[in-house]
Amino acid sequence: MTDRPAPWEPGSGPAAAGKRHAPATERNRDAILAVLRDELPSSGLVLEVASGSGQHVVHFAAALPALDWQPSDPDPAALVSIESWRQEVGLPNVRPPLRLDASADWPVERADAILCVNMVHISPWEATLGLMKGAGAVLPPGGLLYLYGPYLRENVETAPSNLAFDASLKARDPQWGLRRVEDVIAAAEGEGLVLRRLLEMPANNLSLIFRRRD
Known part of the structure; x- marks a missing residue:
C-alpha cells in the first residue's frame, strides 16, 4: 500500500512545542536518501518544497552534512513543526524554514537542487505547475528537481491500493x-526540466528525477 497522509501525531522531546510527527516519513526516508546520495551535488543549497513536519530535512x-538545507512550507503550523525539529537536532546545515507557496512567487532566487516529497497528489494541480515554474527559474543548468510519491502511468497497471487512495483524496478535496506521470513530465518540460530517471520505490511510489536543461 502507498504512503497515506496520516493524521499528524504530536512530537516529543525538548523542542516538542508545535512539533509534528508523520509516521510515513520514517517509513520512506531511507529509501529516498539512497536515491539522493546518487543524485545530489557534493555541495550547495538544497531547497525542500513542502517540508511538512520537518522530519525529512533533518x-x-x-x-549529508556537506550540503546546506533550506526547508519550506506554505502552512504556518508546519513551519512551527519544522523549526521545532531544527532546534532539537541542532544541525548547522539546516536553515530556518521559509514560508513558500509553490503556486505563488518564491522567496528564493537560487538553489542547486530542489526536493518535493508527497506534495503533488495532496495539492491542487496549480501547485505542481508552480513547482515546475519555480524550479525552472531557480535551478542552474543540470540542477536537480526530485519528486517522490504515488503516480498513475499510461500502459502500467495501477495498484488497487493506489486507486483507492486516489478516490479517498478526491473525496476529501476534488x-x-x-x-499522471506523463502530465507531470509535460509540465516540467514546459519550464526547461527534463526527466532523466524514473525509479520504482517501495509501497507503490515513484522517484522522478528531473534536470534543468543546459
Whole structure:
C-alpha cells in the first residue's frame, strides 16, 4: 500500500512545542536518501518544497552534512513543526524554514537542487505547475528537481491500493488526486526540466528525477 497522509501525531522531546510527527516519513526516508546520495551535488543549497513536519530535512541533513538545507512550507503550523525539529537536532546545515507557496512567487532566487516529497497528489494541480515554474527559474543548468510519491502511468497497471487512495483524496478535496506521470513530465518540460530517471520505490511510489536543461 502507498504512503497515506496520516493524521499528524504530536512530537516529543525538548523542542516538542508545535512539533509534528508523520509516521510515513520514517517509513520512506531511507529509501529516498539512497536515491539522493546518487543524485545530489557534493555541495550547495538544497531547497525542500513542502517540508511538512520537518522530519525529512533533518534526516537528510544529518546524513549529508556537506550540503546546506533550506526547508519550506506554505502552512504556518508546519513551519512551527519544522523549526521545532531544527532546534532539537541542532544541525548547522539546516536553515530556518521559509514560508513558500509553490503556486505563488518564491522567496528564493537560487538553489542547486530542489526536493518535493508527497506534495503533488495532496495539492491542487496549480501547485505542481508552480513547482515546475519555480524550479525552472531557480535551478542552474543540470540542477536537480526530485519528486517522490504515488503516480498513475499510461500502459502500467495501477495498484488497487493506489486507486483507492486516489478516490479517498478526491473525496476529501476534488482538486487533489494522483497525477499522471506523463502530465507531470509535460509540465516540467514546459519550464526547461527534463526527466532523466524514473525509479520504482517501495509501497507503490515513484522517484522522478528531473534536470534543468543546459
